[in-house]
Amino acid sequence: MKPRVTVITLGVDNLEKSLVFYRDGLGLPTNGIVGEEFENGAVAFFELQPGLKLAIWNRKDIAHEAKVTLSAPSTTEFTLGHNVNSKAEVDDIMEQAKQAGATITDPAHDTFWGGYSGHFQDPDGHLWEVVWNPQWDTIE
Amino acid sequence: MKPRVTVITLGVDNLEKSLVFYRDGLGLPTNGIVGEEFENGAVAFFELQPGLKLAIWNRKDIAHEAKVTLSAPSTTEFTLGHNVNSKAEVDDIMEQAKQAGATITDPAHDTFWGGYSGHFQDPDGHLWEVVWNPQWDTIE
Known part of the structure; x- marks a missing residue:
């Protein structure tokens, strides 16, 4: 594979x-x-x-x-990461998500590993993490 | 975003x-x-x-x-799609997944939309779809 x-x-x-x-x-x-x-x-x-x-x-x-059984929604099955190039971009996207009706579970903040991130949920409870990681290369 | x-x-x-x-x-x-x-x-x-x-x-x-509540696992929250270039490749990967201990929920078969696909679950119940879609460009 x-x-x-x-x-x-x-x-x-x-x-x-x-x-x-x-x-x-x-x-x-x-x-x-x-x-x-x-x-x-x-x-x-x-x-x-x-x-x-x-x-x-x-x-x-x-x-x-x-061919599986439909189960009750669960928020801790996965997250989708959206990396950006600055703290300001994290803030902008968290605000955009909020305006779109997302649930902000974890407002953006400095992380223990030196980055900056926040989490929101879409209308079905699916988690996104918006994150700036200073150790990553610039993302086009 | x-x-x-x-x-x-x-x-x-x-x-x-x-x-x-x-x-x-x-x-x-x-x-x-x-x-x-x-x-x-x-x-x-x-x-x-x-x-x-x-x-x-x-x-x-x-x-x-x-900052969310840990919930019971659920299989119908998402799937990951793995597109390949032929039916034979679908079969090979489904067999590889089976050998790896995956649960085959949906053995590979022709689909109603003209493709060929199967589904398996990883050890945590997460679904993967292995799929050949003849309408997609060749995948490198």
């Missing part, structure tokens, strides 16, 4: 609400909801960096397609 | 077991567990394509750092 992830699919309970959050609130590029003609097929894709997409898909459809 | 994810962090219950699965079973490159000198800091990173890392971190540490 090559070290590669091409799509990160988030399980959601309300596709339209999640679309509004990511498209209008965070400004991620998308063609909106597609695949509605297929049972369990309605999905929206957002283009991230080249070679990586974010998708939102109903939790019940993930359960159906992957 | 720029359309970018730099780190995908998976919440796990046993860091060592997850490390063995991803490093030895799936062959993802890593320097192993680091940060053990910090409370809530033990983590392992795997290098994926340029600009993207996979991380494994204890669920309880995610809860602590993001």
